[in-house]
Amino acid sequence: MPSQSSFDVVVAGAGAAGVGAALGAAAEGASVLLVESESTVGGDMLTGLPILGAWNSRGEQCVSGILQDLLDEAAAMPGAVIGPVCDWRTVFGLCVCPAALQLAIFALLRRRGVVLQLKSTLTGVSCRRRAVAATAICTQHGTRTFSGGAVVDATGSGRVVDLMGGTLLAPDEGRRPQPVSLVFRLAGVGFDRFLAFVRDNPDAALLAENPVFGVTNTEAAQRLHEGGQPYVALSAGGALLGGAIARGDVHPCTAFFITPTSVGRGEVCVNATRVGNSGEDAWHVLTELAEQVSRSAAFLNLCVPGFEAATVVSVGHRLGVRETTRVLGEKCLTGKAVLNGRKCPDGVAKGAHHVDLHGGGTDQVRKPIREGRSYDIPLGCLIPRKMDNVLVAGRCLSSDREANGSARVMGTCLATGQAAGVAAALLAGGAGGGKARSIDVADVRCRLLAQGAILDGVH
Numbered sequence: 001m002p003s004q005s006s007f008d009v010v011v012a013g014a015g016a017a018g019v020g021a022a023l024g025a026a027a028e029g030a031s032v033l034l035v036e037s038e039s040t041v042g043g044d045m046l047t048g049l050p051i052l053g054a055w056n057s058r059g060e061q062c063v064s065g066i067l068q069d070l071l072d073e074a075a076a077m078p079g080a081v082i083g084p085v086c087d088w089r090t091v092f093g094l095c096v097c098p099a100a101l102q103l104a105i106f107a108l109l110r111r112r113g114v115v116l117q118l119k120s121t122l123t124g125v126s127c128r129r130r131a132v133a134a135t136a137i138c139t140q141h142g143t144r145t146f147s148g149g150a151v152v153d154a155t156g157s158g159r160v161v162d163l164m165g166g167t168l169l170a171p172d173e174g175r176r177p178q179p180v181s182l183v184f185r186l187a188g189v190g191f192d193r194f195l196a197f198v199r200d201n202p203d204a205a206l207l208a209e210n211p212v213f214g215v216t217n218t219e220a221a222q223r224l225h226e227g228g229q230p231y232v233a234l235s236a237g238g239a240l241l242g243g244a245i246a247r248g249d250v251h252p253c254t255a256f257f258i259t260p261t262s263v264g265r266g267e268v269c270v271n272a273t274r275v276g277n278s279g280e281d282a283w284h285v286l287t288e289l290a291e292q293v294s295r296s297a298a299f300l301n302l303c304v305p306g307f308e309a310a311t312v313v314s315v316g317h318r319l320g321v322r323e324t325t326r327v328l329g330e331k332c333l334t335g336k337a338v339l340n341g342r343k344c345p346d347g348v349a350k351g352a353h354h355v356d357l358h359g360g361g362t363d364q365v366r367k368p369i370r371e372g373r374s375y376d377i378p379l380g381c382l383i384p385r386k387m388d389n390v391l392v393a394g395r396c397l398s399s400d401r402e403a404n405g406s407a408r409v410m411g412t413c414l415a416t417g418q419a420a421g422v423a424a425a426l427l428a429g430g431a432g433g434g435k436a437r438s439i440d441v442a443d444v445r446c447r448l449l450a451q452g453a454i455l456d457g458v459h
């Protein structure tokens, strides 16, 4: 338990956004408390999923800063950073060994003096007018109260904003929320055999969806093979996976999204399982998802060249939730702005992932960003309406559903987290008279640039 009871910045939630916020605030010299309900930090960065949204579809880096710090740290482990890999479908995803990433996160948090409070949940706030004066944190040893100059809500669902009586946007706007999933990793995969199979059977995979690549399916499959990295989406529309779904051997899904996590171990991450999202209470579907993992692995072993001897080495440490509530902020990121790759002078982070909304079965909306651009996220999307010293970051930033289908990915969450952390540190230091909406955005941008963030250009 920390002996201190007052911090400049309290960050609630230690997924990609919370890690970005804590490290961004600490780099400004703020004292930071990072509170997380789970027993570790990093969220989905520990699963082996590729970090998306950090490179645009042209292959240009759009997110740096904390992300680059983490990569530099992880790169000390031989072979840990595979790098941005093109899937010749829509994206460049950053592939990193998750164990190395976890160690990198812990190392940076320690070096920057961030105080961790794990297995602890922020359950209450006491407010002075429109500002948080203190946070109540339920730990294994009872409830502790911490005061702070500013709070970052990186809970993924706007929990702090909700406790303050702020406005939350429903996840689905009248439709079903995106399904929940459990990702897993397999080692002992023969990369070359698998890629040769895809080269010879391009219809088995999702390929060449983004016009910016300007290649046919066959050419895309050839380039994938040449690249040597198994970043492949086996398609439900192809005979291989489609046949298995039709036979009932595997559950209905859009694709098996396969990405490399270690060349040395012949290891990949597989994002394939899905069950309709029944809201916050989705944990009861875990056993069903686990069964899907077993059947998916069996299908890969039996039917997909290169996977004959592959074994499951890890199953997601938590349920993968794509969509929950979002916060209504001073500004709202729209799908139109995302798809047009809009730039704005008050941008404090960039996103670059296509709009990606999963349906319950084999359906999925995937809309590429115009000309493979990146888009800017204004500071106002990180400032909850009618609140003074609270910022929001990550999946629950202020956005409409379509925009969130892009901005929810980890590269963008790290970037919005870093921006919120810097703004929170400034607030705690008295900037804007303690009101987030009065902070000078030029100051936030200047400090983010000094931390290595990318804020300008990149199409």
Ligand SMILES: Cc1cc2nc3c(=O)[nH]c(=O)nc-3n(C[C@H](O)[C@H](O)[C@H](O)COP(=O)(O)OP(=O)(O)OC[C@H]3O[C@@H](n4cnc5c(N)ncnc54)[C@H](O)[C@@H]3O)c2cc1C
Binding pocket: 012, 013, 014, 015, 016, 017, 018, 035, 036, 037, 038, 042, 043, 044, 045, 049, 050, 051, 052, 053, 120, 121, 122, 123, 154, 155, 156, 159, 180, 181, 182, 183, 271, 319, 320, 321, 322, 393, 394, 395, 396, 408, 409, 410, 411, 413
């Ligand atoms: C199946 C699946 C596949 C995906 N694939 C990719 C992919 O390939 N690449 C990619 O970049 N993104 C992917 N995403 C999206 C991405 O992983 C998430 O949207 C992103 O990690 C969200 O980060 P976050 O920090 O905003 O939220 P989270 O990672 O959810 O972090 C929020 C944290 O807050 C904690 N918390 C909540 N309430 C409290 C509280 N009151 N007190 C303390 N702690 C609290 C939670 O325990 C949680 O750890 C995928 C998502 C899913 C579900």
